[in-house]
Amino acid sequence: MLNLTPKKITPRTALRVNPCKTCQPVGAIYCALGVHRCMPHSHGSQGCVSYHRTFLTRHFKEPAIASTSSFTEGASVFGGGSNLKTGVKNVFDIYDPDMIAVHTTCLSETIGDDVGSYILDIDLPDNKLVVHANTPSYVGSHVTGFYNMMCGFINYLSLNTKHPNDKIGIFPGFVNPADIREMKKLASIMKAPFIMFPDQSGVMDAPMTGNYEMYPKGGTTKEEIVSLGDCAKVLALGVFTSLEPANVLKRKCKVPYEALPLPIGLANTDQFIMELKKITQEEVPATLEEERGRLVDVMLDAHFYCYGKEVAVFGDPDTALGLTSFVLELGMIPKYVITGTPSDGFEKKAVELFHSYQVEGCMAKASADLFELHQLIKNEPVDLLLGTSYGKQIAKAENIPFVRAGFPVLDRYAHSYFPIVGYLGGLRLTELITCALMDQFDRECEDEDMDVVM
Amino acid sequence: MREKELVLDQYNAKVYKNRKEHILQIDENAEGQAIAANTRSIPGIMTNRGCCYAGCKGVVLGPLKDALVLTHGPIGCGFYSWGTRRNKAKTESGENYIQYCFSTDMQEPDIVFGGETKLRKAIEEAMEIFHPETILICSTCPVGLIGDDIHAIASETEKKYGITCVAFSCEGYKGVSQSGGHHIANNGVMRHIIGTGDTPIHKKYKVNLLGEYNIGGDGWETERILKRIGYEVIAVLTGDGSVEGLRNSHQADLNLVMCHRSINYIAEMMHTKYGIHWLKVNFIGIDATIQTLRDMAAYFDEPELTARTEEIIADELSVIAEARGYYHSKLQGKTAALYVGGSRSHHYQALLADFGISTVLAGYEFAHRDDYEGRDMLPFIKEDADSKNIESIMVEPDPEKFKAFLTKEKYEELRARIPLDSYKGLIHDMKTGSIVVDDLNHFETEEFLRLLKPDIFLSGIKDKYVLQKANVLSRQLHSYDYSGPYSGFNGAINFARDLTMGLYTPVWKFVIPPWKNHSTLQASLAEITGGEEATC
Numbered sequence: 003m004l005n006l007t008p009k010k011i012t013p014r015t016a017l018r019v020n021p022c023k024t025c026q027p028v029g030a031i032y033c034a035l036g037v038h039r040c041m042p043h044s045h046g047s048q049g050c051v052s053y054h055r056t057f058l059t060r061h062f063k064e065p066a067i068a069s070t071s072s073f074t075e076g077a078s079v080f081g082g083g084s085n086l087k088t089g090v091k092n093v094f095d096i097y098d099p100d101m102i103a104v105h106t107t108c109l110s111e112t113i114g115d116d117v118g119s120y121i122l123d124i125d126l127p128d129n130k131l132v133v134h135a136n137t138p139s140y141v142g143s144h145v146t147g148f149y150n151m152m153c154g155f156i157n158y159l160s161l162n163t164k165h166p167n168d169k170i171g172i173f174p175g176f177v178n179p180a181d182i183r184e185m186k187k188l189a190s191i192m193k194a195p196f197i198m199f200p201d202q203s204g205v206m207d208a209p210m211t212g213n214y215e216m217y218p219k220g221g222t223t224k225e226e227i228v229s230l231g232d233c234a235k236v237l238a239l240g241v242f243t244s245l246e247p248a249n250v251l252k253r254k255c256k257v258p259y260e261a262l263p264l265p266i267g268l269a270n271t272d273q274f275i276m277e278l279k280k281i282t283q284e285e286v287p288a289t290l291e292e293e294r295g296r297l298v299d300v301m302l303d304a305h306f307y308c309y310g311k312e313v314a315v316f317g318d319p320d321t322a323l324g325l326t327s328f329v330l331e332l333g334m335i336p337k338y339v340i341t342g343t344p345s346d347g348f349e350k351k352a353v354e355l356f357h358s359y360q361v362e363g364c365m366a367k368a369s370a371d372l373f374e375l376h377q378l379i380k381n382e383p384v385d386l387l388l389g390t391s392y393g394k395q396i397a398k399a400e401n402i403p404f405v406r407a408g409f410p411v412l413d414r415y416a417h418s419y420f421p422i423v424g425y426l427g428g429l430r431l432t433e434l435i436t437c438a439l440m441d442q443f444d445r446e447c448e449d450e451d452m453d454v455v456m
Numbered sequence: 457m458r459e460k461e462l463v464l465d466q467y468n469a470k471v472y473k474n475r476k477e478h479i480l481q482i483d484e485n486a487e488g489q490a491i492a493a494n495t496r497s498i499p500g501i502m503t504n505r506g507c508c509y510a511g512c513k514g515v516v517l518g519p520l521k522d523a524l525v526l527t528h529g530p531i532g533c534g535f536y537s538w539g540t541r542r543n544k545a546k547t548e549s550g551e552n553y554i555q556y557c558f559s560t561d562m563q564e565p566d567i568v569f570g571g572e573t574k575l576r577k578a579i580e581e582a583m584e585i586f587h588p589e590t591i592l593i594c595s596t597c598p599v600g601l602i603g604d605d606i607h608a609i610a611s612e613t614e615k616k617y618g619i620t621c622v623a624f625s626c627e628g629y630k631g632v633s634q635s636g637g638h639h640i641a642n643n644g645v646m647r648h649i650i651g652t653g654d655t656p657i658h659k660k661y662k663v664n665l666l667g668e669y670n671i672g673g674d675g676w677e678t679e680r681i682l683k684r685i686g687y688e689v690i691a692v693l694t695g696d697g698s699v700e701g702l703r704n705s706h707q708a709d710l711n712l713v714m715c716h717r718s719i720n721y722i723a724e725m726m727h728t729k730y731g732i733h734w735l736k737v738n739f740i741g742i743d744a745t746i747q748t749l750r751d752m753a754a755y756f757d758e759p760e761l762t763a764r765t766e767e768i769i770a771d772e773l774s775v776i777a778e779a780r781g782y783y784h785s786k787l788q789g790k791t792a793a794l795y796v797g798g799s800r801s802h803h804y805q806a807l808l809a810d811f812g813i814s815t816v817l818a819g820y821e822f823a824h825r826d827d828y829e830g831r832d833m834l835p836f837i838k839e840d841a842d843s844k845n846i847e848s849i850m851v852e853p854d855p856e857k858f859k860a861f862l863t864k865e866k867y868e869e870l871r872a873r874i875p876l877d878s879y880k881g882l883i884h885d886m887k888t889g890s891i892v893v894d895d896l897n898h899f900e901t902e903e904f905l906r907l908l909k910p911d912i913f914l915s916g917i918k919d920k921y922v923l924q925k926a927n928v929l930s931r932q933l934h935s936y937d938y939s940g941p942y943s944g945f946n947g948a949i950n951f952a953r954d955l956t957m958g959l960y961t962p963v964w965k966f967v968i969p970p971w972k973n974h975s976t977l978q979a980s981l982a983e984i985t986g987g988e989e990a991t992c
Contacts, residue, residue, distance in 0.1 A: 003555065004555055004556075005549070005550040005551050006551050006553065006555075006556065006586055008585065012584055012585050014581045014585075015577060015581075016560060016574045016575075016576075016577035016578040016580075016581055017526075017558065017559075017560070017577075017578040017581040017582055017585075018531060018534075018557075018558070018559045018560065018561035018578075019556060019557065019558055020538070021534070021535050021538075021557060021559065021561065023531060023535075024531060024532050024536065025530055025531055025532025025535070026532075027532070028532070043500075046597070046628075047507050047508075047597060047629040048497060048503055048505050048506065048507060048633075049505075049506045049507020049508070049509055049510050049634075050507070050532070050628065052504065052505060052506040052507070052510065052918070053506070053510070053532065053533070053536035053537075054536075055918045056536070056540075056916075056917050056918055059917050059918060059920070060540075060917060063921060065918075065919070065921045065922045065925065067502070067898070068502075069499075069500050069501070069502050070499065070500075070502075070503070071499045071500075072496065072497045072498070072499045072500075072501075072503065073628075074630075074631070074632060074842055075629055075631075075841075075842065075845050076841065076842075077629070078597075078600075078601060078629045085499045086499070088498065088499045088500060089499030089500035090500065091468075091500065092468075092471060092498060092499065092500030092501055093500040093502075095467075095468050095471070096467070096471070096500070096501070096502075097502065097898075097899070107597070108529070108530045108532075108567070108596070108597055108598045109597035109598065109601070109628065109629060111598075112567055112597070112598040112601045112602065113601060138530075138564070138567075139530035139531070139532050140530040140562050140563055140564050140566065140567050140598065141563070141564050143531070208925070210924075210925060210967055211925075211967070212925075212926070212927040212967045212968060213925070213926065213927075214902065214922050214923075214925040214926040215925075342531075373556075392538075395539075395555055412540075
């Protein structure tokens with residue numbers, strides 16, 4: 003496996019090998035799927051949306067709907083205005099969403115299609131809406147596309163009506179439906195009325211009923227996105243994902259925000275809870291304190307399987323940092339912390355974490371790829387690999403225990419139905435990590451070293 | 457013709473006008489049933505189609521294990537086509553490019569100022585790290601728009617490093633589907649690779665397997681059977697294929713064409729240039745495999761080979777006999793709908809029929825009219841603006857390498873018996889009342905599901921869970937749901953096993969919760985009465 007990867011690291015400035023990121027539009031689609039009765043629409047050639055739907059379906063094992071402007075050579079030369087007009091008409095006619103969320107592609111961006119003015123020229127059916135976001139594939143990554151689409155919704159819809167709704171807005175970041183459910187649970191326990199935006203729970207984990215619903219029950223409603231402008235505050239979870247939309251909302255509707263790390267692990271979840279406490283002035287209920295206590299208990303129980311073990315963490319910036327924070331709490335050493343997404347400040351944040359736990363010999367890198375990670379591991383190996391499905395090749399090549407977390411996980415089932423955020427998410431991660439390490443030990447140890455009790 | 461109209465009637469006038477030409481309800485008594493195909497999808501229709509790049513890089517070039525395929529473009533396209541088509545491939549050395557994704561990961565400045573510098577640099581870095589003997593450059597949408605000259609860079613690379621480097625302008629907006637990309641890939645491979653090898657192959661019964669992408673190991677299972685009989689497979693295009701194999705493929709005595717759509721250009725060009733006839737084969741399905749093996753034996757027409765063919769058929773059949781009977785009993789009488797790329801929707805009907813399953817609907821994602829109606833109608837296809845944009849290259853007989861395997865008389869005699877240099881198409885094998893849909897979209901999938909109520913819907917990942925959520929078994933025929941092989945005799949059993957698992961998994965019984973079929977009122981009364989009796 004990956005036998006062509008040499009140990010010797012050669013600097014590269016142009017060749018990307020085995021990327022740890024993908025392009026903006028897939029993030030834009032995932033974001034738009036978190037809006038109730040919304041059809042994501044890709045303004046580009048139809049291959050883009052085919053790849054994105056395929057990819058999202060493979061991660062969630064759920065239908066991922068999206069339409070396309072189906073550019074051909076003609077549209078690429080003359081502009082995609084009429085394709086968009088026809089597309090919007092047909093989507094409303096045939097699929098009847100309440101809203102269409104258009105995002106651009108590298109094709110429509112390169113030819114300079116002005117999607118905003120195209121939309122203004124379209125006669126829309128009553129009570130139907132079209133919003134858009136610019137998501138050029140040659141800038142940033144899928145994470146960028148995700149938050150650009152959030153900004154698109156806010157720009158089009160959110161309003162400050164001067165009538166506060168006494169709610170907080172929660173921007174959950176690029177996470178799984180189960181993570182969103184967990185965040186909602188925590189906010190509810192803390193008695194904080196909230197608007198979750200976007201909200202893919204109930205959409206990308208819709209139940210099996212025997213009837214296919216194109217628009218399942220979940221998703222942030224249009225009214226809720228409008229009402230974000232009247233929120234008292236926004237909690238922007240994951241600074242690399244949620245800060246930009248929080249800024250846009252602040253500029254547009256004067257809603258203040260607090261940017262927090264994704265609540266992965268103890269400290270980050272504590273911070274989330276403390277922030278909710280500050281807002282609601284409510285005491286933290288005993289049930290939640292007990293839930294936290296159970297996580298600490300298990301982490302203590304299992305600490306000696308984790309302490310000092312070296313980990314390579316990779317994935318989207320906020321997820322990777324959250325996981326890094328958590329493995330540090332377990333006493334592990336995050337030797338390599340890698341994201342493919344170009345992000346200013348990622349490395350600095352990771353280094354701050356290294357320092358706060360006084361671990362040494364760790365490195366963090368943004369705009370990196372998995373080929374480089376593999377080479378690093380070949381030079382100085384790790385005990386555990388923690389990241390997306392694309393780590394499985396490295397895990398096999400180097401025989402490293404591997405825990406899947408983040409986006410995408412294409413090769414396992416039910417993963418998106420369990421949170422990695424919150425105290426519950428910490429419990430799950432502890433189990434996954436210790437099981438991976440201990441399974442490897444059991445599989446490879448000498449017969450005389452096999453312990454029935456561990 | 458009821459179902460077709462019931463679906464179409466729900467469209468607005470413009471969509472109706474377009475889609476009515478793409479849906480056909482079969483009438484076996486009608487002459488020359490025609491269908492519109494290989495035309496643009498309507499924006500907003502939620503087509504399942506992909507793009508030119510997907511056809512070129514994803515389908516045809518991606519499986520080549522000894523070529524470094526470099527995507528020139530922003531990161532997405534390369535990323536999505538990385539290790540996701542299940543083209544199994546192995547090499548003796550363990551060095552295998554298909555585990556890798558290579559991209560120039562173009563950034564905004566590259567789009568503004570041009571990406572040629574970055575492409576050159578990426579090639580330089582690839583040479584330094586991987587030392588490939590072949591680099592294939594595939595461009596994505598913005599590359600064509602900004603006008604990077606990838607072909608010039610390819611020839612420059614060949615001179616500079618002394619390797620083979622071929623560029624493919626397969627920007628996603630070209631053509632109307634993946635199909636344009638197949639054609640572009642075929643052109644490049646034919647122009648630059650096929651016939652460039654000079655390793656003499658002194659074997660009898662030399663064949664190439666064309667349009668076999670070794671999904672789930674199909675190609676390996678087919679090769680296993682062919683080798684047992686005594687055939688020598690020189691090259692596979694392109695599953696588990698290699699540039700090395702392709703170079704020498706002009707020495708074959710016969711080309712076997714599996715996926716007609718994606719590879720017929722090469723088959724035709726090799727016929728013209730090297731005199732190699734092609735045979736439309738189908739190794740999907742037990743009876744289909746037997747027929748194909750007999751057709752091949754007829755082509756070579758040597759008693760020893762014919763005898764060996766029958767011997768292997770009998771042996772393979774005896775191995776699967778028990779399983780075949782069992783699965784037939786589990787599957788007989790079921791109905792299926794198929795919606796796949798360009799040939800599988802035809803091939804798999806044979807396999808379904810082996811187990812008593814009838815086909816109620818079949819459609820192709822990116823086929824042309826000849827895939828539906830047969831190649832006899834080729835002269836009648838009108839070129840449109842989109843198909844004209846895809847280059848058709850012309851080849852001449854090669855003065856040194858052309859050889860005719862058959863005499864003219866033998867050729868004519870064979871052509872009357874076996875599908876030599878010909879393909880009858882999908883419609884030919886479909887029954888009256890069944891439906892053929894070109895470029896089936898999401899809406900039509902849901903509607904036909906409701907109207908035709910197939911037990912099994914064989915399709916792709918994008919609609920798999922739509923169908924499953926609607927209580928219908930859906931198996932992916934692009935990826936085989938990570939199972940396979942489905943080819944040949946053993947593959948047929950694998951397929952039947954997977955269908956049986958899907959139809960008989962106990963989980964279906966739990967979809968409706970027990971309380972949904974249970975009257976709450978009666979239940980509570982009964983409980984109350986029960987409770988009182990207990991107290992008394």
